[in-house]
Every structure is written in structure tokens, then in C-alpha cells.
Amino acid sequence: MTAVSELRRYWRRLDPDQEAFLFSLEVLIPCLLGTLYWLVFRPPASILLVLSPGFIAIASHQRDDSWREKAKSMVFTAAVIALCQSGICALFQQKILLLAWMFLLTFTAFLIPNRRYESAMGLVFGSLAISMESNWLTGMNHNLEVALSLGFALATVWLLNVLTLRFRVRKALAVYAADLLHFLLTRLGEEPESSFLNGTLDDLHQNLSALALKIERLIAKHRSLRPGAQTTSERAAAAFALLQDVSRMIFLLGGIPAEQRLAALAKIPDAKAMAKDLRERLQRIASSVGGGEKLGVPGAAAAPAFPAGNGLVAEKVHFALAILLQDLARLEDLLRDKPLL
């Protein structure tokens, strides 16, 4: 394996399916819109208009389940920012009242269940705007900026969600398939089980689970946002179900202690050919899913028979390899005539 592909794998582990990059875009674009507004209209305020749309967009990243949940998060954050800023600006000279207001606002915001992150975010940004010259008028100006920022953030997050959905489903499925390939090769003894750049198998196990949940949410979103594309949503769901079966079967291989597994592989006459076949099929599938291309005609996937009497472990390993071949062939069939999404 070359250093470049090792680094690519490391990068992919840091940002699997490029979700972090897309989330960062959700911060950048509202900020750019704020800057544009600032440049064109030259409002009296300041740096705040450039940054606050980003703050509000970040609040939605805690809840990537549904657009409605994201919108609720952003509105809640904007409300805390507005209450914090207007209260502070209006009461800035009344020290005791100011302290009472801050206590009440913080206590109430953090008391609301499941809104801790948004409350803290509102507080951070709300306090950023204070200056020694604060008065009720600056508070009103700030609130107008918050309302504008909320609009920028809502529009950007919604648009990016819709526009990048297909890319995200494809990317997530491709990363899932590529991780499975790495997982499989470690189980067949063709790659080391753990290294600094690959991360540990524990990381991989957790990543696969987190990625699987994300893919399911994305497919559900695709189904609801593009009702006219039901067939493609169903195809993506079917491909995902088959990949799930593949991952379970790799776990079956992995459940066998390494020494016994490798000894069993040595006993199976066609193990090397089967492993090569599996690797090539999984590579083709990952590339087809990620690139949105259709697959060519797949080769036959019949596993050679393995006679009983070679020990339970060898039978188990052969069983797993045969089922893996069968599942991958079904997946190839699904991708044969047209691209996944």
C-alpha cells in the first residue's frame, strides 16, 4: 500500500463521507451572505453580522436528523441570542437588574430539556456583542441583525440539505463499502489489523455503526424530499441492506480467533481465489456507488463446494466466504443496469 493511499484512508477516517466539509460549508455560506449584506448596505454594526449567521447555522449541526429539528434548533439559538443581547443592552447601566436578567435567562434556557447546546451557543454569541457603550438602541440593532442572520442560516442549511442529498447518500455508501473492504482484508490476513493510519478495528466498528445510522437517515430524507424518485430511494435502501448483510458476515469471520481463522483459510483449497474475487467485487461496488456509475456484467459467483470433515472452524470460514460472494453478487446485480442514484 502506497503512502498516498494510506494518507487518503487517514483523511477519509478523519472526515468519512465529507460530512464535516459540508457542515463547514453550512457555516461559510451564511457568513458570506452576511458579509455581502454588510458590504452593500453598510449597516452601523460590525463584525457581528459577518459571524452570527455562522453561529446560528452551527446550532443545527447537533441535530442532523431532520430539517424540522434543525430549523427548531436555529430558531431557539436565535431567540436566546436576541434575548441575551437586548436584555444586556437595555439593562447595562442597571447592574443589579442586569445580573438578575442574566441569571434568569441562563437558568431558564438550560432548564429546557435537550436544548443545552443551543442555549450555550446563544449565550456565547449574545455576550460577544456587549460593549461598554451598550444601550437599548444597540440592542435593537443587534436583534435586527440576528433576525437577518437567522434567515440567511435557514435558507443556506435548507438549500444545502436538498442540493447535496444525492451526493451524500452516494458518498456515505461508498465509504461504507470501502471500510468493509478494509475490514474484510484484515480478517483474511491480507492487511494488518491495526496501524496508526488505519486506526484500530474498534474505531472501524464504531464508524460503521455511526455511518449506517447516517445512511438510513439520508435515505429516509431522500424518500421524503424527492417523492418522485421513490424507485431510486428503494434501490439505495436495497443496496444498503445488502451491505449490512456483508458487514455481518465479515463479523462472523472476525469472531473466529485470528490464529484459528488463518489456519482454516490455509485448509480451504480455493480460499485465495475467493478472497481475490471478494476484494475485486467490493472494490468495483464501492467505486460504482461513489461515482454514480452503472456496473458492467458481473462474473459468476458460485463458491466451490467444501467437503465436511475438515473441522468446524474451517467449515465456518468457508460458509462465511460463500455467503459473502453470494451477497456481493446480488449487490452487483442491483447496480448492473443503472447507477444507484
Place this chain on the structure above:
Amino acid sequence: MRRPSDATIRRVKEAFRIALAVTVGMFVFRFFEFPRGNWIVLTIGAIYLGGSNHGLVIHRANSRIAGTFAGLAMAFLLVSLFLSHDYRWGYALPFLWFLIYYIGAITGSYTHTVFYLSMCVPIIIALMAGDASDLNFDEALFERFFYTGVGASIVLLLEVSVFPKTTSVRGNLQAVSRSLFAGIQTEVVHVVERFAAGKPMEGNSWTLNAVIMGKYGTARELYKSMEHELGHDVREDGRYEKIFGVLRQISGSLKILAALTNNMRGQVLSEQDKSLLSQTAAAIAAAFSGIAFEESPGQPGTAGRRIESLLAATDVVQNHLTPQLFFVEELRLLAARADELKAL
């Protein structure tokens, strides 16, 4: 009148402590008339962004101080070497924001995020301020570090003096562990039911396993953060790795059982085998129900011994029927892991 739940009491006390921290921060800012004292309140809010568990907050406060110091030192160095004033540098702010957020998102390290934030924001402010402004850059850097220190100190002081026990990470860890083991029990019973009925798993059955792994990750983070309460790194005592290693194996076993259930090649189990497998599943589920994070280590369990006689009586074992035999073997392993976990 109904007594509020432990979770509600915990939430009220946490909210009170955070509100107190913010109020104290605001008091210091307003009564000492610090010109940029709002950074104190900002620091307090930013520390609580990461959650309000005792251990997590202390870790975050320490990261904030370390990241700020390193970032400001780097900013001082860069500005001293390359400073050139121009207000148009302000247009770079959104890109800077993007970069900082992206680095934070992919590294998952709060110290890194604070480092870049502390380094970049003062630089941009200095560049935008211009030569004619009254901004003293060195003074601003010192102030930022001073206010961060004050904010983090307020949080740390209140963390150890106001409701330290109620908001301990232990309560959350217990809740997550109970939920984790409840999920494992449900999945064991379900997969054995499907296997006995000769039906493959439902399309979305894998989500339960994925959710279990999510809780595993949460429990792991919480357990690590207990180091601040216990005074030592829990990962060094050997128990930590063993517990989470066994939990991983359990999650793997559940996946394997599901894989086998989906590939039984149409073979049908006898009624006696079905009944014995149901009893086995109930025994394993009972073993897991007794494990949830206890105050004192549990007694070694007996799930393995209990299911041995049940499984030995099945036709699957007696007639050496594969691949069903693989399923039975996996159940044995699962019971052994439940016992191992209980002993830990």
C-alpha cells in the same frame, strides 16, 4: 404530590450552577469595569457548549486555558513578524470561520479549535484595526488570556463547590449503561426468536445494533471523563480496556447471530430445539439485566453454566448440524461474555 425524577433534579441543579457561573462572570465584568470583560461570559458559555457533566466540564475548561495560551502565543509571534494593517482583512473572516470549524469537526479536539480561534481572531482584529486605532495588540492578547483564565476559573470553582455530587458523571454513566444493557437484552431475545421461527431479520433490525454501538461510544467517553472525579486515569487500571473489549465482542456476537439467522438455508428446527433456544435467550438476557453499572463489582455470573445443559440437549448440537451449530456456538460465547462482564 409526585417527586420529580432524578434526571429532572439533576437538570435543575445543573441549570442553577451554569446560571450562577454566568452571573458571577457578569458581576466581575460589570463591577470591575473591565473594558473587554464580556470575554469572561463568553468563555463560560463556550465551556458549557460541550455538555455539563462534571468530568467533561473540567476537561473542557483545562483545554480552553491550554488552547488559548498556545494560540495567543502563536498570534503574538505571527503579528510581530508580519503585521500589516488593512480593514479589508475583515473579508477573510468567513473563510477563517470555515477553516476553524472544519479543523474542529475533523479532529474532534477542543484544544485544537481553541488554539486556532485564539490565534486567528486577534490577528484579524489587529490587521483590521489600522495604525491609527488605539488598539494595543500585546495588551489585547494579554487581556484575552486573562479573561479566559478568569472565566475558566469561575467554572472550575463552581464545579467543585456547587452540587458536585448530583452532577457527577457517574449518574449519566449509570443511565447510559442501563440503556445499553437493555438494548443488548432486547436484541438477544429478538434474534433468537427470528432464528427459531426460521425467518430472516427485518430490514431495519440492524439499527438496534448501531444504537447499541452509539451508546457504547457515549459510555466510553463518560467513563474516560471520570478521571477528573477519581483523580487518576481510569484507562490505566486495566479494567477499562477489558470492559470495553468485552462489550465490543458482545456487539460483534449480536451481528454474527443476525448474519446466521439470515442464512439458514431453509432448514427448520424441531419444536424442542425452539423451546430450548428460547430458554437460552431468556437466561442470557437475565444475565445482562444484572450487569448494569453497579456501585460495587458484581459476583461472577453463571449464565454460561445455566445454558450449557440447555444447548447440549438440542438436535443441532447432538447431530452436528451446520450452519445452525455456529449459531449455538455463538450463544455460548455470548453467555460467557456476559459472565466475564459481570465479574469485571
